[in-house]
Amino acid sequence: MGHNADAAVPPGRRFGEEGGRLSYGAYLRIPELLAQQRPQSEAPDELLFITIHQVYELWFKLLLHELEKARDAMDGGELWQARHQFRRVHAVERVLVQQVEVLETMTPQDFLAFRAHLSPASGFQSVQFRELEFLSGLKDTGYLARLRDADEAELARLRRRLDEPTLWDAYLTALSQRGLPVSDDEIMGSLLAVARDRRSYDDLWQLAEDLLTHDETAAQWRTRHVQMVERQIGTKSGTGGSTGAPYLRGRTRLHYFPLLWELRAWL
Numbered sequence: 001m002g003h004n005a006d007a008a009v010p011p012g013r014r015f016g017e018e019g020g021r022l023s024y025g026a027y028l029r030i031p032e033l034l035a036q037q038r039p040q041s042e043a044p045d046e047l048l049f050i051t052i053h054q055v056y057e058l059w060f061k062l063l064l065h066e067l068e069k070a071r072d073a074m075d076g077g078e079l080w081q082a083r084h085q086f087r088r089v090h091a092v093e094r095v096l097v098q099q100v101e102v103l104e105t106m107t108p109q110d111f112l113a114f115r116a117h118l119s120p121a122s123g124f125q126s127v128q129f130r131e132l133e134f135l136s137g138l139k140d141t142g143y144l145a146r147l148r149d150a151d152e153a154e155l156a157r158l159r160r161r162l163d164e165p166t167l168w169d170a171y172l173t174a175l176s177q178r179g180l181p182v183s184d185d186e187i188m189g190s191l192l193a194v195a196r197d198r199r200s201y202d203d204l205w206q207l208a209e210d211l212l213t214h215d216e217t218a219a220q221w222r223t224r225h226v227q228m229v230e231r232q233i234g235t236k237s238g239t240g241g242s243t244g245a246p247y248l249r250g251r252t253r254l255h256y257f258p259l260l261w262e263l264r265a266w267l
């Protein structure tokens with residue numbers, strides 16, 4: 001058994017090495033990535049805290065990319081394409097909920113060993129998290145004021161998200177492309193028509209279910225996050241200046257697509 005697995009491949013023809021320069025670390029920018037964890041303290045769990053947040057932000061970046069594609073596909077009437085993106089979105093969102101467990105292995109005592117170093121930073125300032133909310137349809141401009149230290153590029157991204165169509169806007173476009181009226185007065189009737197005539201509208205029904213799952217998984221994350229918060233800081237207020245758990249509990253009741261939930265009562 002030799003290690004020369006590519007002995008049969010002519011030199012210089014190995015896939016991905018056409019330029020002869022690419023390697024794992026260079027392609028994935030591993031040295032750059034691994035240089036981004038800079039604890040503010042000597043506390044042993046601060047590396048965990050930084051790593052987990054960075055992992056979240058990477059997934060947020062991918063989710064924004066996939067959700068934009070889903071929105072544009074709905075807008076263009078390519079419902080199968082939107083559903084394909086949503087399958088990936090849901091899988092990533094389940095990972096986001098699951099990985100709360102990793103940070104929960106930290107004890108509150110170990111968190112307190114570096115918590116004071118974090119203030120006044122907090123999850124309030126996650127620009128991508130707010131972008132996800134805006135893109136999903138929860139456009140609350142009040143959060144722009146809470147983003148201390150956001151740079152011009154980040155503010156511009158958020159303003160763009162406020163101006164651009166949401167997932168819900170794109171779903172309404174998809175409904176109207178099929179001849180269903182979407183005015184405020186008529187929309188519930190159209191959603192009911194879709195639900196009741198699966199033979200004609202199954203693709204629109206399935207897509208609404210995909211939107212609902214996205215909404216539901218976001219709510220699961222909020223619930224999981226506040227459980228972790230209660231476990232870590234109890235009734236203390238947050239480093240970002242909110243009441244902490246009470247503020248976050250209030251946000252677990254939010255819905256991106258309230259009409260899809262209301263629909264259930266009318267079926």
Ligand code: HEM
Binds near residue numbers: 052232237239
């Ligand atoms: C020890 C773990 C954590 C604690 C104690 C905690 C605590 C808090 C608190 C108290 C808030 C309210 C804002 C404030 O006043 O500070 C908040 C908001 C937030 N946190 Fe965390 N957090 C933790 C971990 C995480 C993680 C891993 C993420 C992942 C990105 C995250 C993302 C967020 C986001 C996005 C918000 C804003 C939520 C909203 O406005 O609805 N947090 N967190």
Ligand SMILES: N[C@@H](CC(=O)c1ccccc1NC=O)C(=O)O
Binds near residue numbers: 115121122233237
């Ligand atoms: N807001 C948290 C601190 C915290 O969790 C945090 C601090 C800085 C950057 C991200 C954070 N994560 C979520 O809020 C607290 O009050 O303990």
